Amino acid sequence: MRLDRVAVVAKREYLQRVKGKGFWIATLVLPLFLVAVTVVPSLLLSKSSTRQRVVVVDSTGEVAKELQTVLAAPPREDQREKGRSHPTASFEPTVEAMGPNPAAQREDLDRRVRTGAIDAWIWVDAKGLATNNVEYHAKNVANFVTQEILRDDLSTAVGRVRLRQAGFNQPEKIGELTQPIHLDTVRIAKEGSRAEGGMAGFAFAYGLFMMLYMTIAIWGQQVMTGVLEEKGSRIVEVLVSTVRPFDLLLGKLTGICLLGLTQIAIWFATLIALSAPGVAAAIVSLPEGVHLPTVTPLLAISFATYFILGFFVYATFYAAIGAAFNNLQEAQQVAALVVFFLIVPLFLMFRIVNDPDSTLAVVASLIPPFTPLLMTLRIALQPPPFWQIGLSYVLTLSFILGMVWISARIYRTGILMYGKKPTLQEIWRWVLYA
Amino acid sequence: MEPILELQDVKKSYGDFAAVSGVSMAVPPGSIFGLLGPNGAGKTTSIRMIMDIIAPDQGAIRFFGHPRTDKDLARIGYLPEERGLYRKMTVTDQLLFLAEIRGLPRREALPEIERWLERFELASWGKKKIEELSKGMQQKVQLIGTVLHKPDILILDEPFSGLDPLNQETFRDFLVESKRQGKSVLFSTHGMELAEKMCDHICLISHGRAVLTGELAQIKRRLSGNSYRLVAEGDLAKLNQVPGVEQVITQDRGAKLLLTPEADGADVLRQIVQFANVREFRSEEPELEEIFIKAVRDAA
Numbered sequence: 001m002r003l004d005r006v007a008v009v010a011k012r013e014y015l016q017r018v019k020g021k022g023f024w025i026a027t028l029v030l031p032l033f034l035v036a037v038t039v040v041p042s043l044l045l046s047k048s049s050t051r052q053r054v055v056v057v058d059s060t061g062e063v064a065k066e067l068q069t070v071l072a073a074p075p076r077e078d079q080r081e082k083g084r085s086h087p088t089a090s091f092e093p094t095v096e097a098m099g100p101n102p103a104a105q106r107e108d109l110d111r112r113v114r115t116g117a118i119d120a121w122i123w124v125d126a127k128g129l130a131t132n133n134v135e136y137h138a139k140n141v142a143n144f145v146t147q148e149i150l151r152d153d154l155s156t157a158v159g160r161v162r163l164r165q166a167g168f169n170q171p172e173k174i175g176e177l178t179q180p181i182h183l184d185t186v187r188i189a190k191e192g193s194r195a196e197g198g199m200a201g202f203a204f205a206y207g208l209f210m211m212l213y214m215t216i217a218i219w220g221q222q223v224m225t226g227v228l229e230e231k232g233s234r235i236v237e238v239l240v241s242t243v244r245p246f247d248l249l250l251g252k253l254t255g256i257c258l259l260g261l262t263q264i265a266i267w268f269a270t271l272i273a274l275s276a277p278g279v280a281a282a283i284v285s286l287p288e289g290v291h292l293p294t295v296t297p298l299l300a301i302s303f304a305t306y307f308i309l310g311f312f313v314y315a316t317f318y319a320a321i322g323a324a325f326n327n328l329q330e331a332q333q334v335a336a337l338v339v340f341f342l343i344v345p346l347f348l349m350f351r352i353v354n355d356p357d358s359t360l361a362v363v364a365s366l367i368p369p370f371t372p373l374l375m376t377l378r379i380a381l382q383p384p385p386f387w388q389i390g391l392s393y394v395l396t397l398s399f400i401l402g403m404v405w406i407s408a409r410i411y412r413t414g415i416l417m418y419g420k421k422p423t424l425q426e427i428w429r430w431v432l433y434a
Numbered sequence: 435m436e437p438i439l440e441l442q443d444v445k446k447s448y449g450d451f452a453a454v455s456g457v458s459m460a461v462p463p464g465s466i467f468g469l470l471g472p473n474g475a476g477k478t479t480s481i482r483m484i485m486d487i488i489a490p491d492q493g494a495i496r497f498f499g500h501p502r503t504d505k506d507l508a509r510i511g512y513l514p515e516e517r518g519l520y521r522k523m524t525v526t527d528q529l530l531f532l533a534e535i536r537g538l539p540r541r542e543a544l545p546e547i548e549r550w551l552e553r554f555e556l557a558s559w560g561k562k563k564i565e566e567l568s569k570g571m572q573q574k575v576q577l578i579g580t581v582l583h584k585p586d587i588l589i590l591d592e593p594f595s596g597l598d599p600l601n602q603e604t605f606r607d608f609l610v611e612s613k614r615q616g617k618s619v620l621f622s623t624h625g626m627e628l629a630e631k632m633c634d635h636i637c638l639i640s641h642g643r644a645v646l647t648g649e650l651a652q653i654k655r656r657l658s659g660n661s662y663r664l665v666a667e668g669d670l671a672k673l674n675q676v677p678g679v680e681q682v683i684t685q686d687r688g689a690k691l692l693l694t695p696e697a698d699g700a701d702v703l704r705q706i707v708q709f710a711n712v713r714e715f716r717s718e719e720p721e722l723e724e725i726f727i728k729a730v731r732d733a734a
Contacts, residue, residue: 015527016522230518230520233518234514234517236518237516237518238514238532240487241485242507242535
């Protein structure tokens, strides 16, 4: 390995790409896109407030009355918890008695909805209630937020009626009496006990997963197309006669990894600049007894190093694929498989959260492609013995170097193979005999 | 003198097909060496083996007297047959990269790049992207990239193909100049006229085999059978008695003289001028093209 050559290659990869439009488009557009798909819909939802004129036809006579009371009351605490401190839908109920001819009455209600006199009608009868069903008729039945509120309120109303029928005299207290219980989780660590959000470790691993996933999705592909491009433009012949393919690929991966890190740094800096006042306010106003997850130095360092290792692990797959195939189409078919290695640890995460010291956890977190995600998770949950952390670094680094070595062998032979799509056996032969 | 580059019985097969079956040659320092042969003879495969892009099945390749090491890379300039550059890079960035990757530091490379761009009339193109250049210009950029780091030996696969006559001349002048500076040049071509003008040494490859190797002048002498064309007036019957003359074939206005292999043309001429008025006396060396065609046919 000639580090000076690796550095020259890495420098070229980094500078060429950071100067290009593609990098800045990806860096700026992706966050905008994420904002667009996550924030905007909920913003729209929270701003839109509909008022529905509803006719309630009730054969029992009791439910409708109770429903009116519930609808008139301010939203309950459990409803607010779901983010509805300002209800997004409110109702203007009119109670109508059930006539002697239900069929004609229903037809008339339908007509009124069609002409716009009312927005919806609700049909409550004993038969439906026996199976916990109430009919809701409206032009639009896809307004799930509105329906959810109505369903909640109907459940409350029906519940109160039933309790009263069962002999309970203070039905309005029911909300108070049936409050859900929160589990206050306390992690027992060496430094002593400390209350914290139980999902913190999971959140960390999940955060790493998202970061790795996005970086890999963008830059892993870049590694592959970069290799393919070099082969296509034939500059590769000058390169391999000057630089060892191993150094060439390592330089390429390093340059592109630095680019990914630059991108993430830009994102973080922007995020911190934009949200710092809000976050500070949130921390100050945290309710008593709730602590932010502990970020130990070990966790912070692990997060950063495993991210870089993770990037290299997955990028080497792309490098090998780029080296083996002749064009983007062929390569992309195989490249889809790389995501598989990223998804497997995601599934294992759920098992490991429950038992971070199980054999499954220890073994899986030492398998190099899974190490970055699973080891971070374990460190966040309950730091494993240092020998395991050390071993994971050794194994992952060896894996990366091994993969670069294999890719270099494939690259070496692959550059002079034209036209034909190689079979797996052929690729393996290239590795053995390059 | 120790050769700059030496191949000993180098072989390479792909399955049953023998691409190169036993090539040996030596490139002396300060020479222009032509690797000649028809299309598909094995020239590019040989060069790729020299450049360690493909490994020979058998045989030895030595640079500067030893098997190639990483350190030697800085002393070799290589222009592959299939040209390629990073299309999105500017001319200067591209050349800088090619120089740095061969160990030439940036501050030394930049003035060098400027000088070369000037010489190839590309000075105003330094900031342009490769993809904006014409094919001929790209070719020139690639040539500059090959020589920027001042290598001791240039290995050029079909360097003249794709160049217009004017640029061919610029580049030919450069190669001759390099030779004068004591550097070696090995280039492949199937253009015999050019090779005849430039090469001191040749290796002629046909069907993967080296059929003729050595100093061009010697090869010609050997193949010509030491024959001369004479145009003269006088007592031409005396020609048979001149020492060194083996046979006289009378021709219009003169004769064709076949000399003994060890005879020297100049000595023979000195004898003849004593009894005849010589208008023309020239070696009837075969053109390289003839040698080429004959050798290829004989080898087939």
